[in-house]
Amino acid sequence: MSSMRQLAVGxxxxxxxxxxxxxxxxxxxxxxxxxxxxxxxxxxxxVTVFNDSVNLYVRYDTATPWVMSDAHAAVAGTLAGIPQTKxxxxxxxxxxxSATFDPEVTSYTFxxxxxxxxxxxxxxxVAAHAIVQAPKSDGGSQTGWGAGADFPGANWATYLTxxxxxxxxxxxx
Numbered sequence: 001m002s003s004m005r006q007l008a009v010g011x012x013x014x015x016x017x018x019x020x021x022x023x024x025x026x027x028x029x030x031x032x033x034x035x036x037x038x039x040x041x042x043x044x045x046x047v048t049v050f051n052d053s054v055n056l057y058v059r060y061d062t063a064t065p066w067v068m069s070d071a072h073a074a075v076a077g078t079l080a081g082i083p084q085t086k087x088x089x090x091x092x093x094x095x096x097x098s099a100t101f102d103p104e105v106t107s108y109t110f111x112x113x114x115x116x117x118x119x120x121x122x123x124x125x126v127a128a129h130a131i132v133q134a135p136k137s138d139g140g141s142q143t144g145w146g147a148g149a150d151f152p153g154a155n156w157a158t159y160l161t162x163x164x165x166x167x168x169x170x171x172x173x
Contacts (some may be wrong), residue, residue, distance in 0.1 A: 001054055004093075005071070005163070006028050008171075016017055016122055017049065017076075024146060025052035025053050025054060025167075026050055026051065026052060026167070026168075027050050027051070027052055027056075028050075028052055028165040028167035028168075029164070029165025029166070030050075030143075031048050031049060031050035032048070032049045032146045032162045033046055033047070033114065033172040034052070034065040034146050034148060034149070034160050035046050035047075035075075035146075036060060036061075036062065036128075036130060036132070036144050036145070036146060037131075037143035037144060037145055037146075037158075038132050038134075038139060038144040039139060039142035039143065039144075040156050041139075042066075042134075042138075042142060043063065044062055044063060044130075044132045044134070044139075044142070044144050045059050045060065045061045045062035045063045045066055045068075045106075045132075045144075046060075046063075046127070047059070047060055047061075047128040047147075047160070048061070049128075049162040050162065050165075051114065051164055051165055051167075051169070052070065053114065053167040054114065054115070055111040055112055055113055055114060056075060056111075056112045056113065056114050056124070056162075056164065057109050057111055057112070057117060058073040058075070058097070058110045058126060058128055059107070059108070059109040059110075060107065060109070060128065060130055061106065061107045061133055062105075062106045062107070062116065062144075063133060065134045065138050066104055066106075066132045066134045066138075066139075067104035067105065067132065067133055067134075068101060068104055068105055068106065068108065068130050068131065068132050068144065069100065069104045069131050069132070069133060070096040070098075070100050070101070070128075070130060070131040071097075071098070071099050071101075071108050071110070071128075071129070071130045071131075072092035072097065072098045072099075072127075072128075072129040072130070073080065073095055073096075073098075073110045073112070073126065073127065073128050073129070074092075074095035074096055074097070074099040074126070074127040075096075075097075075112055075118075075124050075125070075126050075127075076124065076125050077117075077118070077124060077125070078125065079125045079151075079152075079156050079159065079163065080152065081125065082099045082125055082127045082159065083095060083096075084153065085153065086153065087150030087152075087153045088151055088156045089151060089153030089154070089155050089157065090127050090129070090131065090151050090159075091155070092103070092127075092129040094127065095127065095128075096112075097110040097112065102150035104133060106123030114164070118164050119164060119169070120164050120165065120166035121163065121164060121166065122164045123161050123162070123163045124146055124161065124163075124165070125159050125160075125161055125163065126146065126148075126159060126160050126161070127145075127146075127157070127159045128145065128146030128160070129141045129143070129144070129145055129146075129157070130143075130144040130145075131143060131144070131146045143159055145158045146158065146159075146160055147160070148160030148161070149161075164173065
């Protein structure tokens with residue numbers, strides 16, 4: 001890995017650590033963090049997934065010079081539960097959680113209620129999509145995905161998995 005790329009990766013981790021805000025309730029267990037990959041080739045930031053006793057959170061943090069104009073997230077108990085075409089390509093416009101930003105932002109968190117849907121110990125599938133921009137010389141406007149396993153379709157979209165953490169007394173309330 002080149003020293004410039006190592007610096008960029010280090011900067012992303014530092015940004016993510018500084019940007020970590022504790023939710024209204026105490027975070028349960030360790031978060032899962034992955035790279036926000038833009039245009040298949042650019043490191044545009046991070047995606048962090050964590051939970052407290054009430055919500056599952058999907059947080060997007062961009063790294064300089066990237067900013068975010070749109071974010072979409074889908075969380076499901078199975079991969080098939082994430083909106084996809086018949087060919088297995090995800091459909092971000094149909095994801096349950098969506099936000100548009102004008103002006104663009106560098107950080108955003110979706111809070112997804114877990115009651116009646118997810119339980120401690122359950123592994124869920126998370127699709128985190130964003131539209132990010134940087135100066136043209138640094139990548140321009142790109143589609144981004146939270147790095148993980150490939151969707152079955154014929155594109156580069158990816159998803160990650162997260163295991164819901166138990167809170168304090170052993171359960172998610």
